[in-house]
Amino acid sequence: MLDIKFIRENPALCKDNMKKKFQDPKVVDDFLKTDEQWRKLRAEIDTLRHDRNKISEEINKAKKAGKDVKAIVKKAKDIPNIIKKNEEKQAKLQKQLLPLLAKIPNIMHESVPIGKDDTQNPEIKKWGKPPKFSFPIKNHVEICESLGIADFEASAKSSGNGFYYLEGDLALLNQALIRFAVDFMQKKGYYYIETPIMLKNEILAASLDTEEFAKTIYEVKDEGLALIGTAEYSLLARYTGATFLEKDLPKKVFSYSMCFRKEIGSHGINEKGLWRTHQFNKVEQVIFCAPEDSYKMYDELLKNSEEIMQTLDLPYRVIEICSGDLAAWKTKSADVEVWRPTTKEYGEVMSLSNCTDYQVRNLNIRVDRQGKRELVHALNNTALATSRIMVAILENFQNKDGTVTVPKALVPYMPGKIKIIGKKK
């Protein structure tokens, strides 16, 4: 959420920001109106509490002096009831206030392109040449099935749609990708953390909005736990309530985890294969930094992602998320998309975001600056989500004989240092 004080002081800016996102700015007015009522009530309650505290003190003094307190106690008895009534009113207002607050989005960076939806996200960079094939190409599902390195029939039987069995060389390629990405981030000086994959519902709910939660998160019934959709959540949760020392910032961390997503209403979840699944492996980067550094860190995170793509020799482009497509908690965001020769399109494989202090305000993650505590800024970016990168490798590096060449950078990570997947042994 945004800082309430900031909304009070900058209503025009908040509304203008919403207009740029093609959202109804009326929410800001509704919020301010309710907020004013809340504050007024708050002041009343404070006065009542003050009266009560004073009377209690009087009773205490009178008692100690050995005086009869019956008369004062009788007087004091009415106040708690009035307070209680007002507190109930206040709680009601609070309940109205929170959803309104959640609807007011983070203030976008001035560089964010204006656009209605994802069709208007501009391409800001393109790297690598899409491969040319002298033979009819297969998509990754056909490659997997012809080489026997994945089984989607078996996973459909065991778990339903959106799962997969990886077998043999492909399962090993998956592990190679994870190791490659972990080594890469480690060399960049990021700190490696393996996190819980289940979080308490309320902890998880603090990192994303209610709608997003309902659409993506699997809950573990009767346990009050939920499976993470990305290690971003568990990494943020790791630092909930933390106060960093200024010398420890920027705090650059990364994690490998399995991720679980319901993908309710998502396009393509019924498609067979590895592109969109309920369960996948991801190496994730997260940075906590001083507010003035967050756009510098944004550039660094993007550079990391691009280097990974370039090292794997995968053709990609970078698109910037336009105002209308930008999630409420982000001020700026970009996707790295990989070339898919089978669809002749680029598809999302990495997602970079600067969330500034919007998430962190709920989580209360701060930096101590000479005795003053300030909220940090939080950023996140994919390092490598293996299933989609495997799709890209299988499709871009396929050979005429049906085999697939392992990208050079991954060969050292493959058992036996094999250079080709699917070669008859």
Next chain:
RNA sequence: GCCACGGUCGCAUAGUCUGGUAUUGCGCAAGCCUGGAAAGCUUGUCCCUUUGGGAUCGCCGGUUCAAAUCCGGUCCGUGGCGCCA
């Protein structure tokens, strides 16, 4: 899972039995002092609000004029026992 004990201001700690101003030390910040520093002294050091105040003792609720303190529930931690990859 069972039993015992515990959770207090950044850290440490008193207060809980017997309800009535949240104690002390350390660390940190500002000021005084100093040639400069240390020491010493003063003030501050979670949040909201500010003329006053209000809230806060893991969390939620109850009793009460008044709850760190009493009652109920819950979460977390430590030790022991049990189970176990």
